[in-house]
Amino acid sequence: MRHLRPFCNREKEMVQSEVNSETQVSVIYGVPNEKPFFIFGSFYDVALRKKHIFHKIREIYNKFSTPYVGIYIFNQPTLVIRSPELLKKVLVKDFDKFINRKVAANEAVDPISFHTLFSSKNDNWRNLRAKMSPVFTSGKIKLMFPLMKECGSDLVNYIKKHNGEVIEAREVTKKYAVDIIFSCAFGINSYCLKNDNSGILQIATQLVDFNSVKRNISIFCFFFMPKLVDIFRLTFADKQASDYLMNIFNTTMEERRKNAIVRNDLIDMLHNLKENSTDKSDYTFDDIKVAAQALSFFSAGNDTTSLTITFALYELALNTDIQDRLREDIRKHHDAHGDFTYEAIQDMKYLDMVLCETLRKYPLTNFLNRECETKYTFEESGLTIDKGTSILIPVAGLHYDEEYFPNPEKFDPERFSDENKSKIVAYTYLPFGDGPRVCIGQRFAMLVSKVSLAYILKDFAVKKTNSTTVPLQLDPGAIFLANKNGVHLKVDKV
Numbered sequence: 001m002r003h004l005r006p007f008c009n010r011e012k013e014m015v016q017s018e019v020n021s022e023t024q025v026s027v028i029y030g031v032p033n034e035k036p037f038f039i040f041g042s043f044y045d046v047a048l049r050k051k052h053i054f055h056k057i058r059e060i061y062n063k064f065s066t067p068y069v070g071i072y073i074f075n076q077p078t079l080v081i082r083s084p085e086l087l088k089k090v091l092v093k094d095f096d097k098f099i100n101r102k103v104a105a106n107e108a109v110d111p112i113s114f115h116t117l118f119s120s121k122n123d124n125w126r127n128l129r130a131k132m133s134p135v136f137t138s139g140k141i142k143l144m145f146p147l148m149k150e151c152g153s154d155l156v157n158y159i160k161k162h163n164g165e166v167i168e169a170r171e172v173t174k175k176y177a178v179d180i181i182f183s184c185a186f187g188i189n190s191y192c193l194k195n196d197n198s199g200i201l202q203i204a205t206q207l208v209d210f211n212s213v214k215r216n217i218s219i220f221c222f223f224f225m226p227k228l229v230d231i232f233r234l235t236f237a238d239k240q241a242s243d244y245l246m247n248i249f250n251t252t253m254e255e256r257r258k259n260a261i262v263r264n265d266l267i268d269m270l271h272n273l274k275e276n277s278t279d280k281s282d283y284t285f286d287d288i289k290v291a292a293q294a295l296s297f298f299s300a301g302n303d304t305t306s307l308t309i310t311f312a313l314y315e316l317a318l319n320t321d322i323q324d325r326l327r328e329d330i331r332k333h334h335d336a337h338g339d340f341t342y343e344a345i346q347d348m349k350y351l352d353m354v355l356c357e358t359l360r361k362y363p364l365t366n367f368l369n370r371e372c373e374t375k376y377t378f379e380e381s382g383l384t385i386d387k388g389t390s391i392l393i394p395v396a397g398l399h400y401d402e403e404y405f406p407n408p409e410k411f412d413p414e415r416f417s418d419e420n421k422s423k424i425v426a427y428t429y430l431p432f433g434d435g436p437r438v439c440i441g442q443r444f445a446m447l448v449s450k451v452s453l454a455y456i457l458k459d460f461a462v463k464k465t466n467s468t469t470v471p472l473q474l475d476p477g478a479i480f481l482a483n484k485n486g487v488h489l490k491v492d493k494v
């Protein structure tokens with residue numbers, strides 16, 4: 001192990017003395033670290049699908065009390081940063097040194113994934129982010145609100161049809177999320193809620209299929225074993241599904257151009273970016289680059305959003321007092337505005353608190369990752385890390401740390417009341433990440449989730465039944481948080 005020499009440290013003694021002697025640790029060059037197991041490093045039970053990465057990250061976080069921990073993910077030495085002060089440096093203050101995610105990006109093998117905001121690096125990322133940020137302002141998202149409302153109505157009609165029955169919440173919310181994102185990013189109604197056999201839903205599932213072992217291994221390699229991505233020419237998303245979606249996207253773009261159609265959606269904005277792109281600008285959009293953005297919004301947005309809505313419904317079914325209070329908040333603002341207007345949804349403060357707490361308890365991405373771009377010293381401890389060091393930010397660990405969120409297993413929206421949220425320690429609540437690389441779709445995702453909950457809960461109650469799994473059993477094969485047997489809830493008109 002020593003020959004890897006991943007971390008060097010000027011104040012070895014100081015860091016060593018902070019390690020809890022009861023934990024099974026060894027120290028490589030001054031960084032407390034988890035003993036690696038065989039070729040798997042710290043992630044052997046994750047790789048063998050015995051433990052969900054969410055539990056593994058919490059386990060590593062809880063095992064130590066030091067500001068940082070060294071782990072191996074396969075043969076990749078990785079620095080896990082636990083301290084909020086150091087996280088501020090990585091995410092914001094010294095962002096230039098940690099600008100990139102440590103993810104595979106190979107333009108020749110997977111041009112779509114290479115050109116997404118998520119995988120882009122250095123100046124390519126800076127220029128692309130500068131172009132894309134105006135697409136996600138509150139004003140632009142407000143323009144898409146009528147499209148979201150249409151899907152909200154379809155969702156409530158679906159629930160009406162199943163009144164008194166047990167639904168699988170994940171399946172329903174996925175249809176809703178695909179309908180919205182397809183409508184906004186591809187300019188087409190996919191009608192998954194209206195048509196049980198929608199082909200688009202199959203394509204959406206195939207694109208980043210979390211039940212497929214092969215796809216999960218590919219995604220795992222993108223984050224943790226980038227060299228294998230090059231060797232085996234792996235693609236992040238399923239090639240057939242992404243070709244199909246690219247085709248739809250290009251056809252719609254062409255129609256908009258020919259017929260001068262304006263729909264105020266993402267595709268319009270991408271179309272404008274491409275049309276206004278000149279050879280002299282810092283970033284020139286071509287067909288692949290614009291399609292890559294639409295595809296990445298689709299893959300980054302649909303599972304994250306639908307799972308967030310699912311977990312919110314699950315917690316509301318278990319906490320009926322919170323559900324009743326939320327329904328009151330929704331009805332009050334709906335009636336005051338006479339409809340589910342954009343302003344009515346923004347006024348629903350308790351809805352916002354419920355969603356923030358859902359994202360605290362169920363941080364879908366579990367961790368953030370960055371790569372150190374240069375030899376770097378954390379002045380506070382004297383720890384120096386080499387260029388290329390992989391950094392992992394244990395979001396799941398921070399969200400369940402008693403010190404920051406007392407009684408963390410409790411679903412408690414009060415943590416996010418106006419009074420309490422100002423007391424949350426900075427850089428301990430990171431469902432959308434932080435700093436210049438924060439999730440660009442955050443506002444969009446919050447609004448889409450709020451619309452769904454408002455439409456469902458105004459006139460329907462979600463209830464726990466015998467088929468509801470309590471507590472949840474996370475599927476260790478899934479990249480995001482997902483319950484093994486789905487989330488079964490009864491819906492009743494109230």
Ligand code: HEM
Pocket residue numbers: 117118119129296297298300301302304305308364365368369430431432433434435436437438439440441442444445446
């Ligand atoms: C509840 C839903 C969502 C959650 C929890 C979520 C979470 C995240 C997180 C944690 C990151 C990494 C941030 C970092 O590294 O600091 C991220 C990045 C990103 N997300 Fe989301 N996301 C959600 C929805 C969406 C939606 C709806 C879209 C698009 C419409 C989207 C597009 C992106 C993109 C493009 C990035 C990469 C940004 C960059 O590197 O500049 N996300 N998201």
